[in-house]
Amino acid sequence: MFGNLQANGSACKWLRFNIQRTVKQSCPLLHVVDSVAGIINTGVVGKPLPIIERREGFFIIDGKIIRAFGVFDAKIGSKYNIFGHMGEGDILNINKTPEIQLTETLGDRDLWSQVYEILSNSDLAVPLEDLPSAPKNKIVIVMGNVQHVGKTGNQSSMIILNNDDIPDGIAGFAASDEVGEEIDAIGKGAEVIIIGKVLKNKDRQNAGELRTAINVMGVIQNPKTEGFKDILKELDKTAQ
Secondary structure, eight states, rough: OOBBBTTTBOOOOOOSSSSOOOEEEEEOOOOOOOEEEEEEEOHHHHTTEEEEEEEEEEEEEEEEEEEEEEEEOOOOOEEEEEEEEEEEEEEEEOSSSSEEEEEEOHHHHHHHHHHHHHHHTTTTTTTTTGGGSTTTTEEEEEEEEEEEEETTSSSEEEEEEEEEEOOOOOEEEEHHHHHHHHHOOOOTTTTEEEEEEEEEEEEESSSSSSSEEEEEEEEEOGGGOOOOOHHHHOOOOOOH
């Protein structure tokens, strides 16, 4: 999930909630990943380890993409006030209470233009053709054209992106059911921006080599290409 401290050109400022809490306004643009169970070692033998459930998301704050963790529910294109504090490495820790507060919803065109602008300046942005050189588990943002949308053997949603410099494309696999629904709704030929984590899997066709893919944590589509799915369906019918 992305989010943005600046939406529609209006600057948002830090507001002190109390000495330990800070309010930031943010607009998530990409979906959060499913809840992750974390384990704390209590050091006591035979005692069950407590489980901490947190979600991971991405927000655009002050023109930067910020990684966030916490118990929260946010949707693409909605602008929020977030209560939390910044930790080491620009990690945003979101407070459980008060909950994040919806303040505004952006239209598809505003959403795309903001993400596109951030993409051109973010350290996370990687050209699609350079993704094979990126290290495993690196968080990246890529843009490309949809070559294929389908399902894996275990029925998880997948997407293949390509461009003129990497015609064979890069496969992406949904990190959550929510992201999978977004992928399923996208048509071949559409232009999309994806944020995710670099995967390195064994290449079944080339022994000893690794194939690069991306664990898709969020995806948004250029609204100008939303009709491609229906157009290509009609062309396929005509060709049959």
